[in-house]
Each structure stands twice: as structure tokens, then as C-alpha cells.
Amino acid sequence: MEKFNKIVVKELEDGSFSQTIEEASIDSLPDNDLLIKVHFSSLNFKDALSASGNKGVTKKYPHTPGIDAAGIVVQSSSTDFKEGDEVIVTGYDLGMNTSGGFSEYISVPAYWAIPVPSGISLKESMILGTAGLTAAMCVDKLLHNGLTQGPVIVSGATGGVGTLALMILDKLGVETMAFSRKESAVGFLKGLGTSEVIHSFENTDRPLLKPIFTAAIDTVGGTILENILKLIKPNGAVSICGMALSPALNTTVFPFILRGLSLFGIDSAEADYKWRKDLWQKLSNEWKPNNLEAIQKTVELSELGKEIEKMLRGNQMGRIVVKIS
Numbered sequence: 670m671e672k673f674n675k676i677v678v679k680e681l682e683d684g685s686f687s688q689t690i691e692e693a694s695i696d697s698l699p700d701n702d703l704l705i706k707v708h709f710s711s712l713n714f715k716d717a718l719s720a721s722g723n724k725g726v727t728k729k730y731p732h733t734p735g736i737d738a739a740g741i742v743v744q745s746s747s748t749d750f751k752e753g754d755e756v757i758v759t760g761y762d763l764g765m766n767t768s769g770g771f772s773e774y775i776s777v778p779a780y781w782a783i784p785v786p787s788g789i790s791l792k793e794s795m796i797l798g799t800a801g802l803t804a805a806m807c808v809d810k811l812l813h814n815g816l817t818q819g820p821v822i823v824s825g826a827t828g829g830v831g832t833l834a835l836m837i838l839d840k841l842g843v844e845t846m847a848f849s850r851k852e853s854a855v856g857f858l859k860g861l862g863t864s865e866v867i868h869s870f871e872n873t874d875r876p877l878l879k880p881i882f883t884a885a886i887d888t889v890g891g892t893i894l895e896n897i898l899k900l901i902k903p904n905g906a907v908s909i910c911g912m913a914l915s916p917a918l919n920t921t922v923f924p925f926i927l928r929g930l931s932l933f934g935i936d937s938a939e940a941d942y943k944w945r946k947d948l949w950q951k952l953s954n955e956w957k958p959n960n961l962e963a964i965q966k967t968v969e970l971s972e973l974g975k976e977i978e979k980m981l982r983g984n985q986m987g988r989i990v991v992k993i994s
């Protein structure tokens with residue numbers, strides 16, 4: 670039986686977590702419909718949590734993280750896929766408690782796999798990955814709420830979801846503003862098409878402020894989201910997906926009952942299959958960001974450790990793609 674390499678995260682006796690590359694055999698993977706040879710994976714915040722022992726994400730170690738994978742089906746017991754098909758797998762339990770994409774092979778149920786649409790390569794699908802799909806879900810909710818023009822504020826703007834949200838909105842011709850703590854990132858963010866970069870909000874207990882934005886996409890939560898909610902124009906909406914700063918949210922009902930604000934929560938991991946498939950189609954065509962290469966860095970499995978550390982410190986910019994095979 671063929672041996673292959675994967676990242677293994679282990680819990681050590683002192684409570685810390687180690688990451689090593691180990692050899693494994695195919696029969697160590699779960700028995701599922703599809704065996705996929707992984708060509709590319711990508712790094713998402715959730716992988717950094719899994720790799721550092723967050724038990725809310727991964728209950729049992731040793732474990733192989735990687736919530737994203739793109740590759741080629743090498744064995745299929747499903748009538749929906751055949752050997753040689755190119756597929757994208759994001760979310761569900763991949764990389765949480767099912768051996769994930771930081772591995773040369775994954776074994777997953779057929780309903781987790783999306784056929785790679787024409788218009789996108791395996792690598793491009795992982796520059797997008799969960800971050801791109803989540804950004805697309807955030808944008809889609811805003812469009813359904815009636816968004817036609819900006820400015821839309823995007824927080825955590827230099828991160829994976831943030832950069833891709835800015836790029837998708839730019840492709841759709843909607844003006845954006847970026848919220849980022851990083852003064853040094855202004856040039857990078859302007860290059861993504863954003864008109865202005867905001868580094869801080871007024872510190873006030875007032876429940877409403879003069880509205881500035883038509884809508885928002887928030888990836889950081891906490892006080893940043895609290896401020897954004899006060900600054901949305903009447904009948905606007907905010908899509909929320911993250912908590913890079915904090916999961917806490919202290920707010921009042923006023924933005925909702927005095928300005929008709931709508932708040933959309935995004936769960937990309939368990940989102941409806943048809944919605945995902947439709948959005949991958951859009952991401953490969955009319956929503957496909959221009960110059961995806963400009964926001965990515967490609968690394969090998971052996972280089973992932975330092976990228977994970979950087980992400981946990983909030984210092985990543987854009988997307989980390991992992992070249993697996």
C-alpha cells in the first residue's frame with residue numbers, strides 16, 4: 670500500500686502542541702466515497718486554531734489539519750465522480766476531526782466535493798479556498814439585501830477573507846473601504862481597489878453615529894464590529910463571519926430598529942451544497958478576482974509551521990497556498 674506524507678499535530682505532555690511531517694498509509698484514512706490526491710491546500714484561520722490545539726475546532730489529537738483541499742479523484746465509489754475528476758473540498762468536517770488537506774491524500778464523502786468549474790485552475794481554487802467562498806457568501810447576502818453601491822467597509826482587510834471580499838466587490842464595481850490596524854498595508858490595500866483605509870474608530874458609548882457605509886463585511890468581531898454597526902446607512906446590512914479580534918459583541922437594538930439594519934451570519938463550513946456550487950461558478954467567472962496571484966504566497970508542507978504562527982499573531986497578509994504534490 671502506497672505511503673504518503675502529511676502534517677501531524679500532537680498534544681505533548683506539557684500541554685503544548687507539535688507539528689511534524691509523517692509518513693502514513695492510505696488505509697489510515699477514513700473509509701469514504703472519494704480518495705483524492707491533493708495537489709494544493711491553503712491556510713485558513715481555523716487551521717491555525719486546529720494546529721495550536723483549539724478543542725472547539727479539533728477534539729482529538731494526533732490530527733492532520735487543513736480545511737481546504739483541491740486535487741484529483743483517484744478512487745470513487747460514487748456515481749457523481751470518477752477517477753481523474755478535479756475537485757475542490759472545503760469545510761464540513763475536513764481538517765476539524767477528519768484528516769485534512771495538509772496531506773498528500775484525503776478521503777471524504779462525495780457530497781463534500783465540488784467539481785472544479787472551468788475558468789479556474791486547481792491552484793487558483795486554493796488561492797480562493799474557504800476564505801474566497803466565505804467572502805463570496807458575505808457579498809451574496811449583501812447583494813440579496815439590495816446592495817447596489819458602496820462604500821462597503823471590510824474589516825480584517827489584509828487577511829484571507831478580507832482581501833478576497835475587497836477584490837470581489839471591486840470586480841463587481843462596488844466601492845470599498847478597508848479597516849486594518851496595519852499602517853504599512855495601505856499600499857497593498859489600495860492595490861486591491863479599495864478607496865480608503867481606516868485604522869481606528871472613534872471611542873464612544875453612543876449607540877448610533879453619523880452613517881457612512883452602505884454595508885459591511887466583518888471578519889474580526891468585538892469592538893470593531895460594534896463600531897461598524899453604528900455606522901451603516903438605513904436599510905443596509907452587515908455580513909459577519911469571523912472573530913479574529915473577539916467573539917464578544919456588545920451592542921444595542923438601535924441600529925436594527927431605527928435604521929433597519931440586517932445582520933447576516935455566515936457559516937461556510939456547513940452551507941448548502943447548491944449555494945456553494947453556484948458561488949464557485951461565479952468565483953470562476955464573473956466574480957473571479959483580477960490578479961489572484963498578487964495576494965498569494967505558495968509554501969511547502971515543511972514551511973507551514975511559521976506561517977501558522979504568523980497567522981495566530983494576526984500578521985498574515987492575503988493567502989497562503991500550500992503546494993502538496
Ligand SMILES: CCC(=O)SCCNC(=O)CCNC(=O)[C@H](O)C(C)(C)COP(=O)(O)OP(=O)(O)OC[C@H]1O[C@@H](n2cnc3c(N)ncnc32)[C@H](O)[C@@H]1OP(=O)(O)O
Nearest residue numbers: 713714715718723724725726736760799910911912937938
Ligand atoms: C472556516 C470557519 C471558521 O473559521 S469558524 C471559526 C472557528 N471556530 C471556532 O473558533 C469555534 C470553536 N468552537 C468553540 O470554541 C466552542 O465549540 C464554543 C462555540 C465556544 C462552544 O463551546 P462549549 O460551550 O464548550 O460547547 P460545545 O463545544 O460542547 O458545543 C455546544 C453545542 O454547540 C454545538 N456546536 C459546537 N460547535 C459547533 C459548530 N461549529 N457548528 C454547529 N454547532 C456547534 C455542539 O455540537 C454542541 O451541541 P450538542 O450538545 O452536541 O447538541
Ligand SMILES: NC(=O)c1ccc[n+]([C@@H]2O[C@H](COP(=O)([O-])OP(=O)(O)OC[C@H]3O[C@@H](n4cnc5c(N)ncnc54)[C@H](O)[C@@H]3O)[C@@H](O)[C@H]2O)c1
Nearest residue numbers: 714803825827828829830910911912913914935936937983
Ligand atoms: N464563518 C465562516 O464560515 C468563516 C470562514 C472563514 C473564516 N472565518 C473567520 O474569519 C476570520 C478571518 O479568517 P481569515 O482566514 O481571513 O484569517 P486571516 O488571519 O487571514 O485574517 C485575519 C485578519 O484579521 C486581522 N486581525 C487579527 N487580529 C486582529 C485584532 N486583534 N484586531 C483587528 N484585526 C485583527 C488580521 O490582521 C487579518 O487581517 C477568522 O475569525 C476565521 O475564523 C469564518
